[in-house]
Amino acid sequence: MPVVHITRRERFSAAHKLGRPEWSAEKNFATFGKCSNPNWHGHNYELWVTVKGATSAETGFVVDLSALSRLLHEHVIDQVDHKNLDMDVPFLKGVGSTTENLAVAFWKQLESPISKIGGTLHCVKVQETENNSVEYFGG
Ligand code: NI
Numbered sequence: 001m002p003v004v005h006i007t008r009r010e011r012f013s014a015a016h017k018l019g020r021p022e023w024s025a026e027k028n029f030a031t032f033g034k035c036s037n038p039n040w041h042g043h044n045y046e047l048w049v050t051v052k053g054a055t056s057a058e059t060g061f062v063v064d065l066s067a068l069s070r071l072l073h074e075h076v077i078d079q080v081d082h083k084n085l086d087m088d089v090p091f092l093k094g095v096g097s098t099t100e101n102l103a104v105a106f107w108k109q110l111e112s113p114i115s116k117i118g119g120t121l122h123c124v125k126v127q128e129t130e131n132n133s134v135e136y137f138g139g
Helices: 025-036 065-080 099-116
Strands: 003-016 041-054 120-127 133-136
Touching: 003 065, 003 120, 041 065, 041 099, 065 099, 099 120, 099 133
Parallel strands: none
Antiparallel strands: 003 041, 041 120, 120 133
């Protein structure tokens, strides 16, 4: 059967702050811009998860999208939505909430559960703003 890539989008809203505590506010602002605001700020994030696999001869699906959505909620969205990414999320403790780091951390959360519904995780894309997004393909 042909191998197809299928993508599910989920959305979440969360607070965060970027910066190194040992740096001055000026250096943090020069490096991280508005995302270094000391009193936090938020984004409306989008998470795009692409799964690859052979289409089933029986269903024509790569994976059941409702099962994929449930899995994304259980392992990522329910843990990050309306949370402070730097303080409230156990799997992000000490990670540093750049979009790059979020994509890698979400991959680690999702790779094994996605294999259990019969797909192979291909890409985790995290969009922080309309203009900025990151893609991670593992490795
Ligand atoms: Ni930010």
